[in-house]
Every structure is written in structure tokens, then in C-alpha cells.
Amino acid sequence: MRHLLHYIDKLRRYAGYKLYVNLIGMTLISFLEGIGIFMLVPALGLIGIFSLNTSGIPFVSGLVEPLKAIPEKTRLAVLLGGFIVLITGQALMQRKQSNLNLEIQHGFIRYLREDLYRGLLQAGWPFYLKNRRSDFTHVMTNELLRVSMSTYLALRLTTTLLFTAVQIGFALWLSAKLTAMVLVCGIAVAVYSSKFIKRSKSIGDETTELAQQYIGGMTDHFNGMKDIKSNMTEAQHMSWFRALCGRMKHNLVHFGRTQSASQFVYKVASVVLISLFVFLSLEAFKVPAESLVLIIVIFSRLWPKFSALQANWEQIAQSLPAFKSLADLERECLLAKELADVDAAQDAKPLRMNEGIECRGIHYKYESGGAGYALEDVSLAIPVNSMTAIVGKSGAGKSTLIDLLIGLIKPQEGEVLVDGKRLGQEDGFSLRRSVSYVSQDPFLFHASIRENLLIAAPDASEAQMWEALEFSASDEFVRALPQGLDTVLGDRGVRLSGGERQRIVLARAILRKPAMLILDEATSALDSENEAKIQHALDRLKGKTTIIVIAHRLSTIRNADQVLVLDKGRVIQRGGYQQLSADARGAFGKLLEFQAGANA
Ligand SMILES: Nc1ncnc2c1ncn2[C@@H]1O[C@H](COP(=O)(O)OP(=O)(O)OP(=O)(O)O)[C@@H](O)[C@H]1O
Numbered sequence: 001m002r003h004l005l006h007y008i009d010k011l012r013r014y015a016g017y018k019l020y021v022n023l024i025g026m027t028l029i030s031f032l033e034g035i036g037i038f039m040l041v042p043a044l045g046l047i048g049i050f051s052l053n054t055s056g057i058p059f060v061s062g063l064v065e066p067l068k069a070i071p072e073k074t075r076l077a078v079l080l081g082g083f084i085v086l087i088t089g090q091a092l093m094q095r096k097q098s099n100l101n102l103e104i105q106h107g108f109i110r111y112l113r114e115d116l117y118r119g120l121l122q123a124g125w126p127f128y129l130k131n132r133r134s135d136f137t138h139v140m141t142n143e144l145l146r147v148s149m150s151t152y153l154a155l156r157l158t159t160t161l162l163f164t165a166v167q168i169g170f171a172l173w174l175s176a177k178l179t180a181m182v183l184v185c186g187i188a189v190a191v192y193s194s195k196f197i198k199r200s201k202s203i204g205d206e207t208t209e210l211a212q213q214y215i216g217g218m219t220d221h222f223n224g225m226k227d228i229k230s231n232m233t234e235a236q237h238m239s240w241f242r243a244l245c246g247r248m249k250h251n252l253v254h255f256g257r258t259q260s261a262s263q264f265v266y267k268v269a270s271v272v273l274i275s276l277f278v279f280l281s282l283e284a285f286k287v288p289a290e291s292l293v294l295i296i297v298i299f300s301r302l303w304p305k306f307s308a309l310q311a312n313w314e315q316i317a318q319s320l321p322a323f324k325s326l327a328d329l330e331r332e333c334l335l336a337k338e339l340a341d342v343d344a345a346q347d348a349k350p351l352r353m354n355e356g357i358e359c360r361g362i363h364y365k366y367e368s369g370g371a372g373y374a375l376e377d378v379s380l381a382i383p384v385n386s387m388t389a390i391v392g393k394s395g396a397g398k399s400t401l402i403d404l405l406i407g408l409i410k411p412q413e414g415e416v417l418v419d420g421k422r423l424g425q426e427d428g429f430s431l432r433r434s435v436s437y438v439s440q441d442p443f444l445f446h447a448s449i450r451e452n453l454l455i456a457a458p459d460a461s462e463a464q465m466w467e468a469l470e471f472s473a474s475d476e477f478v479r480a481l482p483q484g485l486d487t488v489l490g491d492r493g494v495r496l497s498g499g500e501r502q503r504i505v506l507a508r509a510i511l512r513k514p515a516m517l518i519l520d521e522a523t524s525a526l527d528s529e530n531e532a533k534i535q536h537a538l539d540r541l542k543g544k545t546t547i548i549v550i551a552h553r554l555s556t557i558r559n560a561d562q563v564l565v566l567d568k569g570r571v572i573q574r575g576g577y578q579q580l581s582a583d584a585r586g587a588f589g590k591l592l593e594f595q596a597g598a599n600a
Contacts, residue, residue: 003323004316007151014111015104022104023159025097030163032090109148116140116326118342119333125408127336129366134219135212139329142211143322150319157312164305171302175287175295178280182273182299186306189269193310196262197317203255204318208325210248217244259314266307274299338425350434351427353515353546354419356383357405361414364404368412374400376569378414382562387538387547389557389577391591392566398550399440401566402518405548406435436514438522442505446490449478449504453485457511468511473526473533474503498525506534516546523556531556554595563588 012019070078120136171179221228221237228237274296281287281295339345362378375397382388382405390398403409404416407428415422418431436456444452453465460468465485469475477500481487489496489504496504502525509517523531531553538547539559551557563580565573565587573580573587580588 001320003327004151004154004320006327007147007323008154010112011104011108011151011155014108018100018104019155022097022100023155025093025100026156026159027162029090029094029097030159031166032086032093035086105148105152108152109145112144112148112326113140116144116330116333119330119337121342122339123333123336124338125403126410127332129409131332132216134216136329137219138212138215139325141215143208143325146319146322147326150316150323153312154316157309157316160305160309160312164302164309167302167305171295171299175281175285175291177285178277178287178295181280182277182302185269185273186303189265189306190310193262193265196258196310196314199258200255200314200317201320203251203258204321206247206251207255207318208321210244210251213244214248217241255318259311262310262314263307266303266310270303270307273303339429345429348426348429348433350515351418351430353384353434356381356386356419356546358382358417358420359401359404359414360417362404362411362416363413364400364409364411373569375404375411378569378571380564380571380574382546382548384546385543386561387542387549387559389560389563390548390550390566391552391554391557391563391588394552396566397569398566399520400569402437402520402548402550406432406437406518434515435518436509436512436516437518438502438505438509438520440521440524442501442522444489444496444501444504446488448483448486448488449481450485452489452504453508453511456508457513460511464511465507468507469504471510471534471537472503472506473530473537474500474507478504499527499530502526503530503534514545516548517541518548520550521552522549524552535559554592565591 015022067075067079117140168179168183171182217240221241228234277295277299278292281292287295358379358381360379362375363373364375365373378397378401390401392398400409404411407416407423417423418427421427423431445455450465453468454460457464462485466475469478478484478487502522506519506522509519523534526534535556535558538549541547542559542561549557549560557563558577560577563573563575563577564571565580567587580586581592583589584593
């Protein structure tokens with residue numbers, strides 16, 4: 001409930017005065033509709049369509065004299081004309097109000113989407129280490145839509161309530177006793193029906209859980225389709241999917257049944273009530289016939305509002321878990337916020353490094369309560385414009401060390417210094433702006449090569465792009481593609497081999513003209529010839545750019561100025577390539593020996 005109020009408040013802040021105009025419009029329309037119906041029956045009685053004494057009916061009795069002044073022949077036409085004008089006016093207002101409705105409703109969805117996406121972009125990297133990516137997709141698609149629709153529904157509910165209150169007012173005026181009786185019955189039905197609200201909420205919990213499993217499972221399956229195909233595990237996946245779809249179907253049917261059960265209760269109650277009404281009015285309270293007609297007209301309009309209120313409330317209750325998911329994600333993003341302004345991220349000035357980066361006594365563990373450190377007591381220095389190679393077995397902590405060096409994660413103990421100074425938050429962003437990082441898992445957008453390159457350097461010229469492609473030994477194959485730089489990569493475009501992807505990503509990294517270039521297994525998929533070309537290109541950068549290379553293939557780091565050997569999160573050896581390789585008993589010497597044996 002707290003979350004629902006939070007989003008109603010958001011809607012209020014988003015839509016401003018338009019929301020109030022809309023709410024007033026909605027109430028006015030209901031009111032006009034009510035008046036139209038309220039007037040019709042007695043007015044028809046007045047002109048003699050059927051016999052009815054109108055003197056006791058509020059409003060209508062005041063119209064009697066002016067209407068009587070109209071010649072009898074034209075009275076019906078005038079009356080019906082007035083009715084048409086009233087309802088047309090109401091329809092016109094309704095049209096305007098529907099348009100405003102659409103504007104606010106879809107604007108609110110857009111507002112929530114942008115707000116959440118901004119929050120996700122503002123969150124720091126540790127937040128992404130903790131959470132499953134498909135959960136973000138789930139909240140940004142299913143849950144966000146459920147929330148925006150239900151927030152709006154909740155607001156409509158208030159106008160329905162308002163309108164219902166006005167109608168109850170009319171009814172009380174006509175017959176307090178009968179209205180009180182209907183209200184008591186209405187409250188009794190609502191109390192009885194509260195079990196449907198509770199049931200809707202628990203169905204909603206299951207809807208959220210199932211939708212999360214659906215999106216998570218689909219993401220995993222499509223990402224792992226090659227594994228599924230090559231290992232022939234289609235049947236297992238199909239049976240998982242079948243079971244999940246069965247549960248999803250059951251969940252939706254259950255909710256539908258809950259709604260129809262509560263509507264059934266309201267329908268039966270309505271017919272019982274109306275019959276009771278007529279009976280008591282005529283037999284016990286001796287209500288005049290015209291008042292009885294009016295009360296029946298009013299309540300035949302009022303009762304559907306009661307059941308609509310119930311249906312709306314069930315819909316909202318079913319969406320309450322979505323409110324919680326969205327609010328929780330927003331809160332977590334806020335707690336993990338590292339970037340104050342996403343749009344100004346580009347404005348951070350790249351850092352000019354004069355001496356280099358240093359780590360002192362770094363300790364880092366992924367799970368704060370966990371036992372093992374990913375990095376333990378790591379101290380090292382990376383001089384500016386030098387080439388440093390980080391080697392070690394899988395899981396030694398190499399990628400973790402890079403994440404710490406560029407400020408993606410913070411050590412629990414120890415510090416990272418740039419030019420001898422501990423970096424503040426803003427300097428950290430400047431450092432990242434001066435870094436180009438090519439990860440183990442090269443990522444290209446589903447767009448043209450040109451667009452993929454320009455993401456990193458929006459102002460780069462065509463010549464600069466070709467220069468970067470040449471650096472990464474990819475100019476030849478890009479020239480051979482059907483549309484060259486404008487060839488679209490991805491599903492509907494050209495598919496690239498692992499090595500080709502790595503080379504395009506490398507070109508993108510170089511195009512940024514970074515002060516520090518970090519290559520994390522960035523050439524692992526290349527053949528020896530292309531790798532040699534990149535080695536030469538890196539050699540040309542030496543002395544101008546700080547280069548950090550992580551490589552399992554030790555031949556690629558032969559020209560490094562310093563080699564750091566990591567094992568189980570600790571630096572166990574450091575020195576020049578020649579110096580370390582000369583020590584056959586050292587850790588690096590053993591790695592070299594092992595690789596030489598493996599290649600023989
Ligand atoms: N997101 C994570 N959550 C928890 N533990 C992690 C996470 N990422 C890495 N680790 C753990 O931290 C340790 C160091 O991992 P890291 O990825 O830095 O090793 P690496 O040397 O780069 O390995 P590789 O050569 O296989 O890429 C490993 O024990 C790993 O299991």
C-alpha cells in the first residue's frame with residue numbers, strides 16, 4: 001500500500017496541474033451523465049409519456065413550470081433536444097478527457113521507464129555484480145507496465161468514489177431510509193468480498209515470481225542456444241518451459257476466476273437488493289411511485305459502480321507485488337548510485353596522469369561476509385606510459401585487479417593512488433574517461449560498424465576510423481564487407497567471428513585515443529599472424545600510452561616493461577620479462593615452461 005501511494009505521488013509530481021484537470025473532467029463527465037439519466041425518467045413523465053407526479057422530486061419540480069409554458073406539441077422535441085445537447089456536450093468532454101488521459105498515462109510510463117533506466121545507469125558496478133541482469137529486464141517491462149496501469153487505475157478509482165458519493169447524496173435526499181439500507185448491504189457485500197482482494201494479492205505475488213522466471217529463463221536459454229543445440233538438450237528445456245507456461249496459465253485463469261466470482265456475488269446481491277427495495281418501498285415505507293422509480297434508476301447506475309470499484313481494487317491488489325519490485329529496484333539503484341548526472345558523464349575531463357597508478361595493501365572480497373579474498377595485500381606500481389603485463393592462472397584475480405585500478409570497485413582495505421594521490425569520486429570518473437578497456441567478452445551493439453566505433457568517439461573522422469581499424473588489423477576484412485563501415489553487425493547483418501569481433505572492439509578502444517589502454521585477454525581469439533600485427537601496433541604505442549595487458553598466451557607479452565604474476569589473489573612475482581623468464585624455478589618460469597610443453 002505504501003508503494004502504491006509512493007507511485008500515486010510520483011504521478012502527481014509528473015503530471016502536475018494536468019492531472020487535476022483530468023480528475024475534475026472525469027468527475028464532471030460522470031456528473032453530467034448522472035444528471036442526464038436522473039432527468040430523463042421524470043421528464044418523460046412530465047410530458048405525459050407515462051403518468052408520474054413530479055412535484056416531490058428535487059430539481060425536476062423546478063422545471064415543471066417553464067416546460068409547461070412550451071406548447072404541448074413541441075414539448076417532447078424540446079425535451080429530447082435538451083437531452084441530446086446535454087449528452088453530446090458530455091461526449092465532447094469525454095473525448096477531450098480521453099486524449100488527456102492517454103497523454104498522462106503514456107507519459108507516465110515513459111517517465112517511469114526513463115527514471116528507472118537513469119537509476120540503473122547511475123548505479124556503480126558492484127550493484128551489477130550482485131544482481132541478475134534479466135531481473136532488470138523483467139522489472140523494466142512487465143512490472144513497470146503493471147505499476148503504471150494500476151497507479152492510473154487507483155486514481156480513476158478516486159473519481160469513481162467521488163461520483164458514487166454524489167449519487168449516494170442524491171439518493172439520501174430522495175429516501176434516507178432506503179439509501180441507508182442499500183449502503184449497509186453494499187458494505188456487507190464489500191466486507192464479504194475482501195477475501196477476493198486478499199486472494200488477488202497472493203495471485204499477484206505468484207504472477208511476479210512467474211514473470212521473473214520466464215524472462216530469466218528465456219534470456220538464459222537464448223544466450224545458451226548453441227550449448228542447447230550442440231548438446232541436444234532441447235527436450236529438457238522444452239519440459240521446463242512447458243511446466244512454467246502451465247503455471248502461468250493457471251495463475252491467469254485463477255485471477256480471472258477470482259474476478260468473476262466476486263462479480264457474481266455483486267450481481268446476485270444486486271438482484272436481491274432491488275427486489276427487496278421494491279417490496280419494502282411499496283409494502284413497508286410507502287414511498288411514492290415516482291421516488292421509487294428514481295431510486296431504482298439511481299441504484300441501477302450506482303450498483304455497477306460498486307462492482308466496478310471491487311474489480312478495480314482486485315486489479316490493483318494483484319499489481320501490488322509489482323509496485324514492491326519496482327520500488328525495491330529504484331531504492332537499490334539509489335543506494336548504489338555513483339553518478340550524479342548521466343547526461344553530464346561525457347563532460348568529465350580525461351585525467352592527465354604524470355607518474356602512474358599505485359596500489360597499496362589492497363584487500364578485496366566479493367561477498368562482504370565471505371571468507372576468501374579475491375585480492376589480498378596487493379601492492380604494485382604501474383608507471384605512466386609503460387607496458388605492464390598481468391599473468392596468472394584462471395581465478396588468480398587479474399580481472400578483479402583491473403576493476404579496482406579503474407575504480408569500478410573499491411577495496412575493503414588499502415588504497416589506489418594516481419600520481420601519489422587518492423582519487424576523489426570526480427577524479428575517478430576522469431580516470432575512466434581516459435581509459436579504454438577491452439574486456440574478455442568483447443561487446444558490439446546491433447548496429448553498423450561505424451556506429452559501433454562512434455559510440456566511443458562521436459567526433460572521429462572517417463580517416464581516424466580507418467586508422468583505428470588498421471591498428472587492430474581489421475581494415476582488410478571491413479573493406480571486404482558488403483557495405484564496408486556501414487555494414488550492420490548482429491542478427492540481421494553480418495555475423496563476425498570471435499577474432500573479428502575482438503579486432504573491431506580493439507579499434508573502438510584505440511579510436512578514443514586513451515591515456516591508458518587495458519586489454520583483458522583481448523587478443524585471445526586471434527591467429528598468430530593478426531596477433532603479431534597487433535603486437536607491432538602496441539609497440540608503436542609504447543612510451544605514449546600506459547598499457548596493461550592480461551594474457552594467458554605468454555608470447556603476447558614479450559615486450560612488456562614489467563610482468564606481475566598473480567596467484568590466489570596475491571602478487572607472487574614481479575619484474576621484467578627477460579628477468580622473470582630467466583628464473584626457471586620461479587612462478588613465471590614454470591608458466592612459460594608449461595606453455596612451451598603444451599605447444600610442443
Ligand atoms: N562477480 C563475482 N562474484 C563473486 N566472486 C567472483 C566474481 N567475479 C570473480 N569472482 C571470484 O574472484 C576470484 C578472482 O576472479 P577474477 O575474475 O579476477 O580472476 P581472473 O584471474 O581474471 O580469472 P580468468 O583468467 O579466468 O579470467 C575468483 O575466485 C572468482 O571466483
